[in-house]
Amino acid sequence: MSERTGTRDIPLLPLRGLLVYPSMVLHLDVGREKSIKALERAMVDDNKILLATQEEVQIEEPDAEQIYSIGTVARVKQMLKLPNGTIRVLVEGLQRAKIEEFKSKDEYFIVSISYLEEEVTDENELEALMRAVLAHFEQYIKLSKKVSPETLTSVTDIEEPGRLADVIASHLPIKIDDKQEILETTNIKERLELLLGILNNEREVLELERKINQRVKKQMEKTQKEYYLREQMKAIQKELGDKEGRAGEVEELRSQLDKSDVPENIRTKIEKELERLEKMPSTSAEGSVIRTYIDTLLALPWTKKTTDNLDIKHAEDVLNEDHYGLEKPKERVLEYLAVQKLVNKMRGPILCLVGPPGVGKTSLARSIARALEREFVRISLGGVRDEAEIRGHRRTYVGAMPGRIIQGMKQAGTINPVFLLDEIDKLASDFRGDPSSALLEVLDPNQNDKFSDHYVEETYDLTNVMFITTANSLHTIPRPLLDRMETIRISGYTELEKLNILKGYLLPKQMEDHGLGKDKLSMNEEAQMKVIRQYTRESGVRNLNREVANICRKAAKLIVSGDKKKVVVTPKTVEALLGKPRYRYGLAEKEDQIGSVTGLAWTETGGDTLNVEVSILPGKGKLTLTGQLGDVMKESAQAAFSYIRSRAEELDIDPDFYEKNDIHIHVPEGAIPKDGPSAGITMATALVSALTGKPVRKEVGMTGEITLRGRVLPIGGLKEKSLSAHRAGLTTVILPKDNEKDIEDIPESVRKEMKFLPVAHLDEVLKHALSR
Known part of the structure; x- marks a missing residue:
């Protein structure tokens, strides 16, 4: 059988968007597994392979029916493996061939082919046709910039008419179908x-x-020129069948722009960017930057808004359904709704929910959105220290993107969402800028109608947004930023409130999440109270929720293992499920103590009790302070010491006590840093008790700062401190006279069980605190 006649079996390499003619030598990049195996088979045999084009470019694994039946037998002249796993092959087209039968389709295609011989007719007629083809090709090269003039020189030297047709066809930018027709x-x-x-x-x-x-x-x-050029481009694309590339991309973006409701200034901006994009080559890197920018502008909501549900009864029901207590924030939301109902437009309020972790600040914001039937967006500001996180990057930077505010609006899809800025007190700042300063514009109702994002470059209106921020404490928030927000304090819960939350919210939710019905788990009130008192010590209910989940998990295990059909949780079984109690209920001393006073402190996690102990030692008047005290507490101790020295005789203390004794003031739990302006009277009372030998009443807790003249100055966080005193089992709280107005903020259930004694001078403190 001759080289180029008869039939033979040969491996097949399907081509995508490419066609090889006889006498053509070109490089191919082969990446498909079947194609690589076909090449390897060809190299084992005689370096021959059939190159046939598949009908659809998009198909990754074509069937036999999806490959043209006529292709070109080629010789593999060279193979090179590239780093990305593909193989670059140099092939030389030899002769047309027709696929007669597919012998194998598994690992790679093996086909039976028959060679096709060229049919030669009258030579004079062929010569005339060759000249006509060359003349038309020369005119085409002059008009078109797609084929280089040097190509004409190489084509003119070809004497074989069939090969001439193949070479010219390979240089023309025509559809694959037309090229295949020439091959066939x-x-x-x-x-x-x-x-x-x-x-x-x-x-x-x-x-x-x-x-x-x-x-x-x-x-x-x-x-008219711009319009004509676009129409001309469409016509040319239609003629050549080209729907890909930059033109198609711009056409799609124009269609989106026509359907969108962007303002006129933004529409003008997008149109200018589209003009720039249209002129750029598809390989330009800047093109993708412009495309991303246009996509951002089109995705932002400019006029779309949701309709507020202004039914106050509905809002109240939703808020009560999701949260127990929290009267002040709920009342503020209902007031906002009432005003909205009376006026057509109102600037969105900016609320700052301040309170310890676990009291429901974030979930309350989500409930407000549900009550108003608005979209809800949350971004966390904890640890954000780059101003560009808020205002966005300028588009000149690589990887530029809009700030979190614009990204949040894009996510919301409406101009009036409830926007939660979580952990606003955890903002940081460094050499990259101060994000808290960038937030001044966002949270100012008189400025945020023209919010400027560096990436968007156009002003954006935030007046319809209801901003809600959360914080654990206010002292880390810069004053100008705090001034723009309406602060609503959410203090810790009393034991009674925690019991109601556990009974009405946490336990039913956890039982549902763990697949436990009322027929499988029950927990009586005494057991619930034991978990609250002896297994958690917190202002919120987050740890309480974890302990309830722990009980549900252990109950589920007992039921599934068949040990019990129903788990009944009582105070006795709580220890079996959760282990030994972690906290002692009530931190009040069991007896009156000399030189030891229970102070009330406020921390970022809520209120807490703080014992101050004083020891008198023989020495030379040295004052020692331990317990990781901050500068403010050290100064409070010095002030208390100086006051007692100045009033020693009136207090029945030896006037020379400081010359004969060293005094050691210690605040237990030395590993925890402590600071704040509310421990003055606590330290003074402990000093007087230690120096006079008079014990301090065990049921008394106190808070207040002291001056050198003995005046008691006001403090903050009275509600949280009172809750911690109640939790610790104290029954009397001594507080500054100026804080008397804050007593009404304390829950009524706590006020009924405790006695509050406002004082203006240290003499009154000693009168109430020391046992007579």
Whole structure:
């Protein structure tokens, strides 16, 4: 059997968007597994392989029916493995061949082929056709910029008519279907005539384009020119079947712009960017930057808003359904709704919910959104220290993106969401800028109608947004930022409130989450109170929720393992499920103590009790302070010491006590740093008790700062401190006279069980605190 006649079996390499003619030498990049195996088989045999084009470019694994039946037998001349796993192959087209049968389709295609011989007709006629084809090709090169003039020189030297048709067809930017038709035409005369028709058609299109351009250059104004060029591009794409590339991308974006409701200034901005994008080559890196910018502007809500549900009864029901207590924040939301109902437009309020962790600040914001039937967006500001996180990056930077405010609005999809800025007190600042200063514009109702984001470059209106911020404490928030927000304090819960929350919210939710019905788990009130008192010590209910989940998990295990059909949790079984109690209920001393006073402190996690102990030792008047005290507490101790020295005789203390004794003041739990302006009277009382030998009443807790004249100054966080005193089992709280007005903020259930003694001078403190 000869080299180029008869039939033979040969591996097949399907090509995507590419076609190889006989006598062509070119490089191919092969990445598909089947194709690589077909190449390896060809190298084992005689370096021959059939190159046939698949009908659809998008198909990753084509079937036999999806590959053209006529292709080109080629010789593999060289193979090179690239770093990305693909193989670069140098092939030389040899002869047309037809697939007669697919012998194997598993690992790679093996086909039975028959070689196709070219049909030669009258040589004179072929010579005339060759000259006509060359003349048309020369005119095409002059009109088109897609083929280099050097190509004509190389083509003119070809004497074989069939090969001439193949080489010219390989240089033309025509559809694969047309190229395949030329490959399948074995009659040389018909092939040249087919090529002549294609060249003639292409030349006419180019001639038409040239004439139109000349006429447009003279007559059309700028707007008509832009319109005509777009129409011309569409017509050319339609003629050549090209729907890909930059033009298609711009057309899609224009369609989105027409359907969007962006303001006129933004529409003008997008149109300018589209003009720039249209002129850029598809390979330009800046094109993708402009595309991302346009996508951002189109995705932002400019006018779309949700309709507020202004039914106050509905809002009240939703808030009560989700949260127990929290009267002040709920009342503020209902007031906002009432005003909205009376006026058409109101600037969104900026609320700051301040309170210890676990009291429901974030979930309350989510409930407000549900009550108003608005979209809800939450961003966490904890640890944010780059101003660009708020205002965005300028578009000149690589990887520029909008700030979190604009990203949140894009996520919301409406101009009036409930926008939660979580942990606003955890903002940081460094050499990259101060994000808290950037928030001044966001949270100012008189400025945020023209909020400026560096990436968007156009002003954005935030007046319809209801901003809610959360914080654990206010002292870390810069004063100008705090001034723009309406502060609502959410203090810790009393034991009674925790019991109601556990009974009505936490336990039913955890039972549902763990697949436990009332027939499988029950927990009586005494057991619930034991968990609250002896297994948690917190202002919120987060740890309480964890302990309830722990009980549910252990109950589920007992039921599934078959040990019990129903778990009944009582105070006795709580220890079996949760282990030994972690906290002693009530921290009040069991007996009156000398030189030991229970102070009341406020921390970021709520109120707490703080014992201050004083020891008198023989020495020379040295004052020692231990327990990781901050500068403010050290100064309070010095002030208390100086006051007692100045009043020693009136207090029945030896006036020379400081010359004969060293005094050691210690605040237990030395590993925990402590500071704040409310421990003055506590230290003074402990000093007087230690120096006089008079014990301090065990049921008394106190808070207040002291001056050198013995005046008691006001403090903050009275509600949290009172709750901690109640939790610790104290029954009397001594507080500054100026804080008397804050007593009404303390829950009524706590006020009924405790006695509050406002004092203006240290003498009154000693009168109430020391046992007589």
